[in-house]
Amino acid sequence: MEHVSLTGGTGFLGWHTRAALKSYGIPTRTVAVGDSFDLDRAAASIAGASRFIHIAGVNRGSDDEVRVGNVRFADQMAAAIRRAEPAPAVVVYANSTQAGHGGIYGDSKAAAAEILQSAANAVGAVFQNTLLPNLFGEHGRPFYNAVTATFCHLISQGEQPTVQQDKELTLLHAQDAADLLIEAGREIDGNARQVHETVSGLLRRLSGMASLYDHGQIPDLASKFDRDLFNTYRSYTFPAQTPIRLTRHEDARGSFCEIIRSHGGGGQSSFSTTVPGMTRGDHFHRRKMERFTVESGEAVIALRRLFHDEVFEFRVSGSGPVAVDMPTMWAHKITNVGNAELFTSFWSNEIFDPNFPDTIAEAV
Template identity: 45%
Template structure:
């Protein structure tokens, strides 16, 4: 079993979705308690400390990060844990700021505990994490840019710094031991803050037309999926335009710029539901072209839901956000015809389809 702290943060949630998709069990350790609880943690083999404090007074930030590490260790001791692997979500930053000092001292606390337990200590260095459903103005400039652009606002660029940006799913895989530090570093992308703002703006400009932008790299895809998590909250459907003449109508379902993709059509009998799964990386579009249906979406590991009723009489495109369980049910009296598009060819060895009820 795995014990983790920081379940509610950006990295903590992404870590839990990765563990969940891999069928691995974990125990959340609540660090809000000033006294260690007696939760049974004897089966813990890996302890992952993600929780941290980056906002507050100098004292709160410096001492708060140390205290969180101490509480994590105390909770493990109280629960009878003797992990064989202790993992720390570190920033890799060095210096004398309250934050870097606090994180450095927290590292010492965890390293000492690992030595006492006879465990391997793994320091996973992460910087400038971005990903779906982070908190703008808190979890990093990329998320603030996505939040503002999705709402039609201009991103405020006040730095020319060159930074390395890494997606939260990659960070989660590193913390879970699925990839090593070298691979995590390889997946990072270096660019200036103005370049990042320009990249998100370019992706958003194409997507506002209901079209799928070109992806030059994994980074573009992950940045686009991050942007979509904010855009979906603002407008979950894309209206489709039909060209009418004496022959009938023509409706374009997907316009993908330079992207690989796969398109299929399904028929669904009345009352039948398809789906009930989620994707970690894949972009998927639903368009009902005949009949009536209800699309239900639920953010993984939460009760946050969206319900969208659609009809073939007025086709719309619904792009399924990553890390949301989704299902489509035929709510009409006749067979439902739905067109599906994904941005990648189906790979049976790596389907990126994880069963979960919406």
């Protein structure tokens, strides 16, 4: 069976790449580097792969740690590529746009690319050197991966970040980077997916999104960048801001409750009934946002982050309405745990497209 092997599978970009591969139904094998590297195991994992993607690297540390680490990882993978039988068809390197532009990090990334290309040439594999700019996305590590992760973390904790050095950033969402790495030999315009924004502009966008989301409101998601940025921010608010309490207004006529307030962009609302004991869901989304609101009945909403074991559960009821927003790349489901029929409303930020459903089966 076709498979893709990759290094750095538990890191930021590696996790996003595994999530993208899962959405395409492509099995993955992870390869350890550094002190955990074993040549025979690595060669066995790479053997016969349709694509081997080298993602693992050293982004932070002393000059020696960065210089030696990136070259060491490349040397390890080059040895595995040469030993693998059969060799991988394509070798992809998750390189940086800083490569070849001086500096310890850029020079070490450029040197690693040369090592991997030599190994790919030796075994007759296609080599793809993918230059990636500043990445952002769900579950980035603050104070390490990128300024976006740091801003999201601080804002979600109620702190106000400051801009130490304002400059223009070239930003690419990690799911777009994953698509480039997975489909590097196909027609994908990586430049068209990049966005240019200043550090201060990025902070303004995130602060504005957070101020709305603090009240359960959805910012304008008309642009792909704002959607991806908002999904990134939301990943830092879960589970602390889940569920979102809704206000019920009651009078002699009955009650009224506002479910969603969106400030722009597309959207689709739907409604379901579920009989006692039955479940809906068991899937995840890569990009779309989805909100569940139980209007009548009793339910448990369960969520699990891809490639993790911990399951978060929220018991919800129509008698005390709340909204539960599904984080991207988290499997989720809703189960009727009451004795009566369950009435649930669903909202997503985009109109469902059967050709691109962005709904991938995955059990919670």
